[in-house]
Amino acid sequence: MPEGPALHRLARLHQRRFAGASVRVSSPQGRFADDAALVDGRVLLRAEALGKHLWHHYDNGLTVHVHLGLYGSFTEAPVPLTDPVGQVRMRMVGAEFGTDLRGPTACEVLTPGEVQAIAARIGPDPLRRDAEPERAWTRITKSRSAIGSLLMDQSVISGVGNIYRAEVLFRHGIHPQRPGRDLTRAEFDAVWDDLVVLMRTGVRRGAIHVVRREHDHGAPAYAKGRPRTYVYRRAGEPCRLCTTPVLHSVMQGRNLFWCPACQVG
Known part of the structure; x- marks a missing residue:
């Protein structure tokens, strides 16, 4: 299972490549399709990590929460992307890059209250400046x-x-x-x-x-x-x-x- 630094590197990468602009979000596999529709075309405000959790915060107040677990992984590629290969749970496409998520333990859209509830259960992260x-x-x-x-x-x-x-x-x-x-x-x-x-x-x-x-x-x-x-x-x-x-x-x-x-x- 990826340790905390791997998630923080992902958050920095997604912040650099996708934040500040609208992104297309879909679920080629279908399991995330309804949630993907809630943020598809919205502006990604910020990507961040807390421990082994990755958050994508959108301009409509919703957040995509990802936990990679043992088998989850992102693959990055410049646009245009080729047709999805394998069980792609979530595909994000920005102006210059896209990323496919496969095999995560969790991939879901949450409200601010639901985000806070998960964050409250997580211990302090040594990589965060707000850690206690x-x-x-x-x-x-x-x-x-x-x-x-x-x-x-x-x-x-x-x-x-x-x-x-x-x-x-x-x-x-x-x-x-x-x-x-x-x-x-x-x-x-x-x-x-x-x-x-x-x-x-x-x-x-x-x-x-x-x-x-x-x-x-x-x-x-x-x-x-x-x-x-x-x-x-x-x-x-x-x-x-x-x-x-x-x-x-x-x-x-x-x-x-x-x-x-x-x-x-």
Whole structure:
């Protein structure tokens, strides 16, 4: 599933290519046809992201809400677009570019009240200037749940996925099974500030870079063309700092990676 920076990059791209002008919105697949008609031909005022949610705000007060989920993706192309290929849920066409959305978990038109209701359920986003980290700290400091689970809970902190979860905990020597309420305020502040920096780097560079420059050598990344990680998808391989084998388990259905020496329980 795309993590927060990927959605913010999409929002910036759509803001640059479509905002400020009327756009044609359709649903070649048909599943979004009625909602598409509500915003077809309207002016897109603003595109923005909140965590893993993408919003397109139109001049009639309606908003298209997209959550990509595990399989959703946008494909961009200059106009004129060719005939749709596959199950295109939503097609947006502007003056110079068009984009096709396939396979999202959610694609719907919402009223302002419905947008606010969803936003109220989402935790603070480290990539947004209006984020309130105090909300996350309040949830974490009162919770017995593992911090590895809390970081993936989008109602606690939004936009963090499996890679950022594993890597930011490693960078701060925090065991993923430690109860949230056992974190100190200094540890939380350090994790939050680090997420802000790491995720902004992800937006800027279009990839998740988490390994400090002085450690960015040795064993290759877990996949071709991906930046190196400290622990993510490196189970059984030596830790880049202490050479202890990286461990793996499953937490709430998601793969979990950590170094037992650098992240003492």
